[in-house]
Amino acid sequence: MKPLVSILIPAYNAEKWIDYTIKSALEQTWPEKEIIIVDDGSIDNTLKIARHFASKHVKVISQENRGASAARNRALEHAQGDYIQWLDADDLLHDDKISEQMKIAGSGLTNATLLASSFGTFYWRPERAIFAPNALWQDLTPVEWLLRRFVDNAWLVPAAWLVSRKLTQRAGLWNEKLSLDDDGEYFCRVVAASDHVKFVPEAKSYYRQSGYSQLSRSNNDGANESLLLSLTLCVRHLRLLEESERTKRASLVLLERLYTYFYYFADKSSLSERVSLLAKELGGELVPTSLKWKWNVLRKLLGWKTTRKIMSGAQRSRLMTKIYWDRLLYSMAHRGDDLTEHRIQQA
Numbered sequence: 453m454k455p456l457v458s459i460l461i462p463a464y465n466a467e468k469w470i471d472y473t474i475k476s477a478l479e480q481t482w483p484e485k486e487i488i489i490v491d492d493g494s495i496d497n498t499l500k501i502a503r504h505f506a507s508k509h510v511k512v513i514s515q516e517n518r519g520a521s522a523a524r525n526r527a528l529e530h531a532q533g534d535y536i537q538w539l540d541a542d543d544l545l546h547d548d549k550i551s552e553q554m555k556i557a558g559s560g561l562t563n564a565t566l567l568a569s570s571f572g573t574f575y576w577r578p579e580r581a582i583f584a585p586n587a588l589w590q591d592l593t594p595v596e597w598l599l600r601r602f603v604d605n606a607w608l609v610p611a612a613w614l615v616s617r618k619l620t621q622r623a624g625l626w627n628e629k630l631s632l633d634d635d636g637e638y639f640c641r642v643v644a645a646s647d648h649v650k651f652v653p654e655a656k657s658y659y660r661q662s663g664y665s666q667l668s669r670s671n672n673d674g675a676n677e678s679l680l681l682s683l684t685l686c687v688r689h690l691r692l693l694e695e696s697e698r699t700k701r702a703s704l705v706l707l708e709r710l711y712t713y714f715y716y717f718a719d720k721s722s723l724s725e726r727v728s729l730l731a732k733e734l735g736g737e738l739v740p741t742s743l744k745w746k747w748n749v750l751r752k753l754l755g756w757k758t759t760r761k762i763m764s765g766a767q768r769s770r771l772m773t774k775i776y777w778d779r780l781l782y783s784m785a786h787r788g789d790d791l792t793e794h795r796i797q798q799a
Contacts, residue, residue: 453484453569454482454483454484455484455533455535455557456485456486456492456530456532456534456535457480457484457534457535457536457537457550457554457614458476458485458486458487458488458531458533458535458536458537459477459480459485459486459487459498459537459539459545459550460488460490460524460527460528460536460537460538460539461473461474461477461486461487461488461489461490461527461539461540461541461542461745462490462492462519462523462524462527462541463490463491463492463494463498463502463523463541464491464492464493464494464498464523464713465494465496465498465519466494466496466498466541466542467494467497467498467501467693468542468662469494469541469542469660469780470489470501470502470542470663471501471504471505472542472544473539473540473541473542474487474502474505474546475521475542476487476503476539476544476546476547477537477539477545478510479547480547480548480549480550481547481548481549481550481551482547482550482551482554482623483567485509485533485550486509486510486511486531486532486533487505487509487510487688488510488511488527488530488531489502489510489511489512489513489527490512490513490514490515490523490524490526490527491512491514491515491517492512492515492517492518492519492520492522492523493514493518493521493653494514497539499512499514500526501697506692507543513526513527513530517581517702518569519628519631520626520631520634521626521627521628521630521631521634521638521643521780522595522626522628524538524626525625525626525628526624528620528625533617534563534617535550535554535557535614535615535616535617536614536615536616536617536620536643537550537613537614537615538610538611538613538615539608539610539611539658540610540611542657542662542708543609543610543611543657543659543660544578544611544657544660545611545617545642545657545658545660546656546657546658547653547776548654548656549569549611549656549657550614550655550711551565551571552652552654552655553569553652553655554612554614555697556650557614557616559773561650562646562647563616563617563618563619564616564618564619564622564645564646564647565616565646565648565649565650566613566615566616566619566643566646566648566649566650567613567614567652567655567658568588568608568612568613568614568649568650568651569585569608569611569612569614569649569651569652569653569655569657570585570589570651570653570655570657571583571608571609571611571612571656571657571658572656572657572658572659572660573658573659573661573754573776573780573796574658574659574660574778575660575661575662575774575778576660576775576778576781576782577602577778577781577782577785578658578660580778581658583706586604586606586607587600587601587603587604588600588601588606588607588608588651589651589683590651590652591648591649591650591651592648592649592651592694593648593649594643594644594646594647594648594649595614595646595690595693595694595699597643597644597646597649598640598686598689598690598693598702599685599690599698599699599702601640601704602686602690602703602705602706603702603705605709606766607636607660608639609635609657610635610639611657611658611659612657613639613642613676614655615642619631619642619645619646620642622645623638623641623642623644623645624641625687626638627682629678629681630678630681630682631675631678632676632678632679632682633675633678633679633682633683634678634682636682636683637681637682637683637685637686638685639683639689639691640685640686644689644692652740661667661732661771661775662775676723677715677723679710680710680723680726681715682694683706683707683710684730686706687703687706687730688706690702690703691703695756700711700734700735700736703734704731704734704738706788707727707730707731707734707738708731708739708741709718709741710727711724711727711728711731711738711740712740713743714727716739716740716743724740742793750762
């Protein structure tokens with residue numbers, strides 16, 4: 453009998469795309485699968501839409517709003533699978549994604565091997581997704597994977613992974629203290645618990661850049677505290693695997709990037725000071741990366757508070773323009789699908 457794969461979907465206010473995400477899970481060619489959706493106290497139609505898919509193999513659970521990590525842990529409580537596929541409520545899986553990874557899993561690898569996939573980034577049209585290989589798109593030892601993540605600022609989306617039950621239990625639950633970069637910390641922990649990371653290029657997932665309001669772009673005290681805690685824990689995970697000069701250097705590169713962000717963008721100067729203290733423990737001293745000349749000019753003319761707002765506004769404007777045009781083109785090509793979605797929401 454083929455191993456069961458649990459596809460776990462945490463969802464919060466995802467009515468615009470949750471049905472497409474669920475369909476991408478249902479259309480997986482791997483036959484043995486279950487889908488568990490946890491609605492984290494949405495105030496839109498997310499739960500109503502999800503319940504239209506409820507069946508013997510699709511379980512829909514509702515809870516009060518407790519955050520994405522709590523929703524993922526709740527889904528994991530109910531999962532019966534031999535493997536776990538994480539899938540955010542706005543992302544998608546290629547039809548053969550799980551099958552391609554399970555093909556490799558069944559080729560003699562141990563269940564302590566962690567399976568990764570390629571991923572493409574898109575706004576509204578997954579067929580236009582951009583697949584941009586980075587330093588993690590290859591087979592790596594856990595230490596090498598973490599070193600590359602730190603030094604190259606590389607990453608993989610949650611949907612890219614397929615995690616055995618054994619590794620899931622080794623790694624432990626998602627950290628519910630974290631809001632920002634909770635996935636970064638969790639998968640650093642999963643990688644550290646593995647014997648090897650096996651990259652499966654034929655397997656594909658799709659990461660949707662759905663808007664500037666995504667938590668990953670938040671800049672507030674709670675989010676920044678979460679980011680600092682997450683990266684502090686990631687450094688700890690690496691150093692527990694190997695305490696050496698190269699792991700210290702890689703950790704300092706990661707901390708310097710964080711220091712630069714906090715130095716220029718965080719409202720609390722104590723955050724950058726705490727990063728500096730961590731760096732000193734590693735034997736290093738941090739210096740923020742210089743801004744582009746135009747921002748330095750504005751900083752002198754208008755002050756740093758106003759300049760930060762202009763920088764954030766410019767970034768927001770560029771992103772929202774891209775999303776707007778891609779959504780317009782998507783709507784023109786999928787008018788029938790949009791009508792179907794509207795009917796589901798009104799049912």
